[in-house]
Amino acid sequence: MSEFINNRERQPIADNTERLEILKQIFKDLYNGKNVKEVKAHFDAFIGKVTVEEISKLRHEEMMDNDLPVAEIQRLYSMHTDIFRGSIEETERAKHPENEPGHPVHTFVLENKEIEMHIKNKVQVHLDMFIADDSPENVFKLLEDCNLLLDIDKHYSRKENLIFPYLEKYGIYGPTNNMWRIDDFIRDSIKDAKQKLTQYNGEKQAVVGVANFIIQEVLNMIYREENILFPMALQNLTEDEWVKIAHESDEIGFCLTEPADVWKPERNKIDENAISEGYIKMETGLLSLKQLELLLNHLPVDITFIDQDDVVRYFSHGKERIFARTKAVIGRTVQNCHPPRSVHVVEELLADFKSGKKDDEDFYIKFRDKYVYIRYFAVRDQNGEYVGTLEFTQNIDPIQAINGEKRILS
CATH class of the missing domain: 1.20.120.520 (nmb1532 protein domain like)
Structure with missing residues (x-):
């Protein structure tokens, strides 16, 4: 950036590519230890106002060492906000x-x-x-x-x-x-x-x-x-x-309040028709799509399937889910469904499944008032080729409480 910072009177740069590169360099300077006031001055001199679109193109993992101590990462993110504060252009939209x-x-x-x-x-x-x-x-x-x-x-x-x-x-x-x-x-x-x-x-x-x-x-x-x-x-x-x-x-759920009303948009093209009544012929039986979905949703466990490309393709929707799932995760990579700090665990597990090193893995944790048993299975075809991962989650508190025998109807 030395070719820019000597001229403090220079006007903000108009070229989008050049602006983005300067933005990246400004934040690299911040991460490399430059004084926040100096970096803010450079930002004001060469960028001025920034758009939301430009911010969306900034990827911190490209500029910052993720092995930094937590306290340092927190400090840098806080300074990041200080740099942008008061400098973001309001987005013009026809509707609000x-x-x-x-x-x-x-x-x-x-x-x-x-x-x-x-x-x-x-x-x-x-x-x-x-x-x-x-x-x-x-x-x-x-x-x-x-x-x-x-x-x-x-x-x-x-x-x-x-x-x-x-x-x-x-x-x-x-x-x-x-x-x-x-x-x-x-x-x-x-x-x-x-x-x-x-x-x-x-x-x-x-x-x-x-x-x-x-x-x-x-x-x-x-x-x-x-x-x-x-x-x-x-x-x-x-x-x-x-x-x-x-x-x-x-x-x-909602935090400290709730929606002021039920939102009624001007148009709504969501197709919420009932699922097809078509049938699926399997090796051991024949089920309609509706029967299959009802069957999966009545299992006393939560099931999620991730394909060979790590994309979430399906999850069951029973009455009492242990972990929240929304339909928005469908089509999303599983890595982006987990907090950044636990992604490495997901990556390691999937790598072991894909390489054939492992076929399954179990975890068990206390979660709120439940004792949760989480099982992962590598799904392979008849040729042994990896086609995805099945996640199987169950509250085993009721099972652990079982003792004796039960041989008649209650």
Whole structure:
């Protein structure tokens, strides 16, 4: 960038390719340790205003070493937001469906207002009281705030599982790779603060540190969503895709509030006709498509199938799913359905299945009030060729509780 920074009076560059390269270099400078004020000055001098479309083309994994300590990654993402703050051009659109009650973005913004009020009127106030006096009463107030703030997981989960897949469909991966990582930092920090307060032993500064991080990053995330993510999504997603998102949001739930209304778009081309009554002849029987779907959905387990290209092709939809799934994951690579910090585990498992090193793998975890048994099976054809992976998830608490025998009807 040395050829640019000597002339501080230079006008912002108009060529899109050149602007993008300069943007990348500016953030590389930031990641390589340059002072944020200096980098911001370079940004103002050579870029000026930036569009959401330009931001969508920035891929942090191309510019930043992912092996950096978590604290350094958090610091860099925070500075990233500071660079863009006040410099994003408003996207011009003929229609603004996000202003219509019930539209997914309208609901997200409604939640953000509640989250911001909770942060400013509760968390910050009670944190100040705690700093002045870490009495049991003030510890409890802050703990209550953290418990309520855990509801933010629903807001982030809808964003990650409903909006991100559609952006990826249009070749936009920045939010998935960057925002999801920050969402996880926030989730983990809220849980950490809750634990520190539940087991409070006088370590005031530890609580203050994590609480201040939560306040800063939750408010920064609201800015990122409303100034980058939502305009980006509104610019790219179709009305039918927003209808699907609105339709599937109930399955995940809402944060601190609920949709103001049921959204009724001007047009709705979603085909929700009943599935075909055609029949499928298998080696051991004949079923209609409807029978097959009902059969799979009545199994007391959750099933997901990923094809040979790591694309999610199917999941069963039983009455009590253990992990949230939405139809938006269909056609999405499984790597992008997992938080960035756990993708390496998915990659290693799939590599073992594809190479023939393994045919199955089991995991078992405590999840909320359930003991969950998660099994993965490599699916191979008659020639032994890998055609995909089957995920099989079951709550085994009721099974572990079984003892004795039962030989007659209840």
